[in-house]
Amino acid sequence: MDLISEVIRTVRIGYAGARLTRQAAPGGVRFPAFEGSGSHIVMHGACWLIGQDDPVPLCPGDIVLTSSGAEHGLSQAPCALRDLPLLEMDPRPPSPEPASFEFLCGIYRLEHGQAPQYLRALPDLIVLSPDYDRHPAMRSLIDLLAANVSMAQPGSGATLRALLDLILVQILRQWHGDNTSWWPEVAHPGIAAALREIHENPHRQWTVGRLSEVASMPRTAFSKLFTTVVSQPPMRYLTGWRLSRAAQLLHETDASLARIAPQVGYSTEFAFSAAFRREYRSRTRSSAS
Template identity: 60%
Template sequence: MDLMSEGLRGMRTGAVGSRVIRQSGAWGLRFPAFAGSGFHFVLHGSCWLITEDQEPVALKPGDVVLTSSGAAHGLSHAPAALQDLPPLELGPFPPAPGPFDFEFLCGAYRLDHGQVPQYLRALPDLIVVSPDADRLPGLLALAELLRVDTSGKGLGTGATLPALLDLIVVQTLRQWHDQHDATARWPKTEDPVIGGVLRMVHEDPGRSWTVGGLSEAAGMSRTAFTRRFTAEVGRPPMAYLISCRLGHGARLLRETDATLATIARRTGYSSEFAFSSAFRREYGMSPTSFRRTPTELGA
């Protein structure tokens, strides 16, 4: 079961943004913690990645920093303490004009409602990848496409922006996985039994699943299945099922004009009221309000 793909689908329920930032001279920026995921792609110059409790990491052109679940961090022309760096002012600001020493591209998914998917939370807080141009030449091309798209803000940006963010994150994670294959815990299940159950749930989230039914499909007792599922996925079966259903509902709200009654049926809820109540508990707002919230912002 490819939990990476499912996790990225979950991130699409949030707002997406991208921005090119340029700096010169002595500079530093702090990125406060946020609910979501994002990345920085170094386009020109060099800098240092600053965190609260790790040694600074030198970055060069082509390097990618992936913030898997919104951990606080900073970028600076020289090693520094994170708390000493000024916070970045968020917004769709154009890059500073004139000569510059350093240029980087930011992309982010921001979840004002709901939680970062489990597979992203299982990754290290910050991942640094130096792309292999011979093996993954597409990553550099994708960064250039995103830079041009971000600078232009032309027609179709609402479609291209999330697609480009998805592709850059996937390419980055693939290379990170290859480089850490011997030691990293890749966020997917290698357990064929649990993988089969996850596939059934994701293919038909609206079905009347129960722990008993899932454990029977897995050929295990309820107790053994619940223990094994929780250890492998990080959440109990019903908690995962509810999150999956509501995530599917959030995507339907964002991507379709389906009525609440239709979405409720397709996500396994008996009524609009039941779906709306569960959705409000998970996302902190009604389905109608969620559908109306913007899906683009400044990174």
């Protein structure tokens, strides 16, 4: 089961953006929580990642993945997250004046949903220190992204999304390489088969019993293992995938709700709309709490 490819397909339905930010001493910014995923790449100078846990020092070349949009900050010195000012998303390029540290931000903002289940199962904030000699492709992608956001050129919108996709793939590949025990059961053939059926055939009237048959496992054992692997019960995961797939179809096609609903397992557009409202309201309440 190629989860990384599924992640990329899901985040593509959202807004993709990037910017270069420069901070003069004493500098620091706070990023509010949002629905989606993002990353920061330290381009120049040293700083600290500020989250809910202890501050983490960052050096040039370090990468921070905000897997599911958790609130966080970057600061020249350790501090409390609440003490950092919110970053103002100014479309103008950063000031050319000397800066203490400089970082490149990339973001996938999902207006009608949230980060894929896989990303939400990762730690909120992940720090990577790539070996660029061993992984020159990552350095090339970062340089291309920096050039893309530094000057407007024809085709910049298309190349931006492609570069963010490729960088996210590289980040997740390195995370997997450094954390080989993460979601080890996904290699279980039964769970992989159930996930594949959910992803490829969301329109079918799945039940836990039918999915356990696909996995060739007893129902109780399947439900327990699936929940451990995916961090969600089977039917909860199915609902999330159906709505993510529906959002992708709405974004990429001109199909009406009436045509999309049966493609993702809902008998009518009204049933689909009701499911979407329930899911979105529950996510909003969870974020608020």
